[in-house]
Amino acid sequence: MxxxxxxxxxxxxxxxxxxxxxxxxxxxxxxxxxxxxxxxxxxxxxxxxxxxxxxxxxxxxxxxxxxxxxxxxxxxxxxxxxxxxxxxxxxxxxxxxxxxxxxxxxxxxxxxxxxxxxxxxxxxxxxxSSLAACAAASRMPLVGRNETLVVVPSTLPEAELERRLTGVEAAAIIKLGRHFAKVRRVLDRLGMAERAQYIERASLANERVAPLADVEAESVPYFAMLLIGGRNVAVVSGGA
Amino acid sequence: MxxxxxxxxxxxxxxxxxxxxxxxxxxxxxxxxxxxxxxxxxxxxxxxxxxxxxxxxxxxxxxxxxxxxxxxxxxxxxxxxxxxxxxxxxxxxxxxxxxxxxxxxxxxxxxxxxxxxxxxxxxxxxxxSSLAACAAASRMPLVGRNETLVVVPSTLPEAELERRLTGVEAAAIIKLGRHFAKVRRVLDRLGMAERAQYIERASLANERVAPLADVEAESVPYFAMLLIGGRNVAVVSGGA
Structure with missing residues (x-):
């Protein structure tokens, strides 16, 4: 055979x-x-x-x-x-x-x-992964040291999204599309909105990186994500 | 200039x-x-x-x-x-x-x-990433569909590890080294131990993949991880 x-x-x-x-x-x-x-x-x-x-x-x-x-x-x-x-x-x-x-x-x-x-x-x-590409595009160190990273699809129900993002240090919220407004409400409530970077089409010629506040919900494609980088990463920047 | x-x-x-x-x-x-x-x-x-x-x-x-x-x-x-x-x-x-x-x-x-x-x-x-390489080596689909993935360093205190792994669908527990026994206790308590795959030196000639139960705590290097794949991924295997 x-x-x-x-x-x-x-x-x-x-x-x-x-x-x-x-x-x-x-x-x-x-x-x-x-x-x-x-x-x-x-x-x-x-x-x-x-x-x-x-x-x-x-x-x-x-x-x-x-x-x-x-x-x-x-x-x-x-x-x-x-x-x-x-x-x-x-x-x-x-x-x-x-x-x-x-x-x-x-x-x-x-x-x-x-x-x-x-x-x-x-x-x-x-x-x-899209995650690595988006972090590179956003120029935001994603997660380091003893930090936890949570990757969550925005297709989850609003309460479930909020539960999974509560208290996390670093997060990637993927598959945004028409769920963008819901995700923004959750991040606003959790006080994480200001730290969130929006990325679409990472590594392509029409790549876009923007603060969450600059994004119009109507324009968000399915393959876009929000990244919230860990804070410890910033701490290490302290010089001598 | x-x-x-x-x-x-x-x-x-x-x-x-x-x-x-x-x-x-x-x-x-x-x-x-x-x-x-x-x-x-x-x-x-x-x-x-x-x-x-x-x-x-x-x-x-x-x-x-x-x-x-x-x-x-x-x-x-x-x-x-x-x-x-x-x-x-x-x-x-x-x-x-x-x-x-x-x-x-x-x-x-x-x-x-x-x-x-x-x-x-x-x-x-x-x-x-090491995450992608370990998932490939273990031949275990990591996360799909509406599942959430948590990446957590095993350097966290035991109670903190347990809190962050409770109720998650897919997880990567990284930087194992001498924290292996602690992580195993946590996974045992959460009923996740049987689903965990151990991977060290992914993609190298001396790569090792084993069920959690087969691993001796003394032999675990720092750059090893445990992966727990999502369950939805398996669900999709149903044929006609």
Whole structure:
């Protein structure tokens, strides 16, 4: 019986192609088949990040995912994609599954992993997360020393958001979109609003960084976040 | 007046040189001066990651940091390093400050940033964090969908650790070292011990991944962590 192929879950980083790792680039170029998510109707962001390195000889499996925020990605879409990828692996070819950011940090690759890891060899290639990219873009040290960091999706109910952000030193509030106004109310109540930096499209040409107070709720995309950096980090700035 | 140089805070990733980003490699090679932390007595891990790409023409500034866990890095050490780097920048040369992992995620670069960002142009180059590398190594999806992730240093007092880990869906408990037994007690009490994966030296040849129950407290290095993955991630595995 022929050997099966290997599935690579490859983190591509936040969007700037130069934030790919050397390993991601090597595996991407070597893979006979690449798979990536794309919206129902439109171009794939993951594919765009690496387009310059794809070759015509590579087969591409496009996973068309309904892009409705908060809606659980249709089981059927990932079931179908997993079946298509499984057939390639069973036939002995490797597959590079592309994932913006890091595969295991709110990454879509987890849906393929859950369906295929038990049946085929899988390797995860970690990538630069949106969190790291946003901290770099905001030029705000995020967390250091003995501080705790909380990463919380803004899709949670308002009371739940408030509970999880109470008393934390450093926080990332992700997936903002239409939840922005709710998040702002919570941060106002907790006295954290003035410390919050807003970042959208980190590492891309149209990256935007702004204090929370300067952001209009209507303009906030789903892939934007607020960062609140730890205070201890600032303490270390004291000179002699 | 001549233009000053630019300070780059460059995340090198967790240790495997192939987890450097293309951008980090480009800037590292181009920099006339590189600065990196090293223990009091011994080789620099940051330097070792990129040793193959350094050239004899590059000046190296070694920042000798006392490696006592939990001890606040000596102000004087970073004051001195910042002064040395400032002199280079003022003379018009760029400096690449190397940082394992990601610069703003518990990274030592924050100490230089705090001292120099107000006076010189600084750019942060995000890197693959130890968190992403450990999740990849453990093959355990970390956090997805509407889940909250808490990153907590095990250096906190036991009651404080327990408070911060109570009711969380996904967690990373970092900087284990001699705090391992304390952390295990907390996870036992919270009923989270069975879900915890232990990872040390992620992405290196001597990487180790084990269930919490298999780990001997005496053998745990400072740069090891425990990960507890979210449960929602597993839920998505249900097929048709």
């Amino acid at each position: 022929a050997e099966t192929g290997k599935l690579y879950g490859i983190g591509l980083g936040p969007g700037d192609p130069e934030l790919l790792t050397l390993k991601a680039l090597r595996l991407l170029r070597a893979a006979p088949v690449v798979a990536y998510p794309a919206p129902d109707d439109g171009a794939s962001f993951a594919r765009a990040i690496v387009a310059q390195w794809l070759s015509p000889g590579q087969r591409e499996i496009v996973i068309r995912v309904p892009m409705v925020p908060e809606r659980f990605p249709a089981q059927a879409v990932y079931d179908g994609a997993a079946a298509e990828i499984a057939a390639v692996l069973a036939a002995g070819s490797d597959v590079a599954a592309l994932c913006q950011g890091d595969p295991f940090f709110y990454g879509s690759f987890m849906y393929l992993f859950a369906r295929l890891a038990g049946r085929f060899p899988v390797e995860i290639v970690p990538g630069v | 001549a233009e000053t140089g630019k300070l780059y805070g460059i995340g090198l990733g967790p240790g495997d040189p192939e987890l450097l980003t293309l951008k980090a490699l480009r800037l590292l090679r181009a920099a006339p001066v590189v600065a990196y932390p090293a223990p009091d007595d011994g080789a620099s891990f940051a330097r070792a990651i990129v040793a193959q790409w350094l050239s004899p023409g590059q000046r190296e500034i070694v920042i000798r940091v006392p490696m006592v866990p939990e001890r606040f890095p000596a102000q004087a050490v970073y004051d001195g390093a910042a002064a040395e780097i400032a002199a280079v920048l003022a003379a018009g040369s760029d400096v690449a400050a190397l940082c394992q992992g990601d610069p703003f995620f518990y990274g030592s670069f924050m100490y230089l940033f705090a001292r120099l960002a107000g006076r010189f142009p600084v750019e942060i180059v995000p890197g693959v």
